[in-house]
Amino acid sequence: MIASVHGAVRHVGLDHLVVEVGGVGLLVHTTPDTAAGAATGREITLETTLVVREESLTLFGFDTADAKAIFEQVQTVSGVGPRLALAMLSVHSPDDVRSALAQGDLVALTKVPGIGRKSAERLVLELKDKILAVGVGSGSTSPAATSGAEDAVHGQVREALQGLGWSAKQADTAMSAATSGEAPPADVAALLRAALRELGR
CATH class of the missing domain: 2.40.50.140 (Nucleic acid-binding proteins)
Incomplete structure (x- = not known):
């Protein structure tokens, strides 16, 4: 190993x-x-x-042992493989995954591409009493960059979101919402986090 x-x-x-x-x-x-x-x-x-x-x-x-632990734990549920487990951590932080499972938040769980209501219910049923909810990840959405680099950043984020299962239209709508505030994200990571929060609403 x-x-x-x-x-x-x-x-x-x-x-x-x-x-x-x-x-x-x-x-x-x-x-x-x-x-x-x-x-x-x-x-x-x-x-x-x-x-x-x-x-x-x-x-x-x-990045952390915590994320690795969540990745391994959710795979103990039937029907959840490594790709789906990674998708959960792409959409939610480890604390948010714990919170959703501990509180039975099916809406949050079904925001993950590949997880439907029945799968979310099975995850909650099997893990609710095994997982410790440390807290809910917070975060404020930060919004848009500058012109030439902006197109490149948006293109990379769009491709990443499509790779996770959202359509190009959903990705563009999320990025538009994420970049509508006063403090635009300056890089791919910041915009991706903001777009994922929008898609998770």
């Missing part, structure tokens, strides 16, 4: 990183937020889970 990795980032994708460890480049699947916070050439440490399948070995990486 690969429990963590530390090394230089060799490639940054929308939902994955390549981290060089001992001369070997490891492909690590992450949330878009984690990927956006990384930079090529910089050192990074990620808590990881190795998912072993008959035909593949897939590494998933997280």
Whole structure:
């Protein structure tokens, strides 16, 4: 089991990183937020889970041990695999996932692409008494950037949101709402977080 990795980032994708460890480049699947916070050439440490399948070995990486614990715990529920678990952490913070499960918040859970009402009910039923709700993640939406770079930032965020299951129209509507305030987000990570909050309303 690969429990963590530390090394230089060799490639940054929308939902994955390549981290060089001992001369070997490891492909690590992450949330878009984690990927956006990384930079090529910089050192990074990620808590990881190795998912072993008959035909593949897939590494998933997280900023914190807390996110990794949630990722592993939600997969104890039938029908929840690593991709869906990662989608939950792409839409909600670990504390928000705990809160939704502890409080039976089906609306919050069904905001995750791939989770319908029945799946949300099953998650709550099986995990409500096993998970400790630490609190609800807060956050104020921060809004838009500048023109030339703005198009590039919006394009990357749109692609990330579509990768998570939303349509281009939903992504554009969320970004528009997220950038309507007075303090625009200056980078991909900030806009992505704001857009995800809008989609989670």
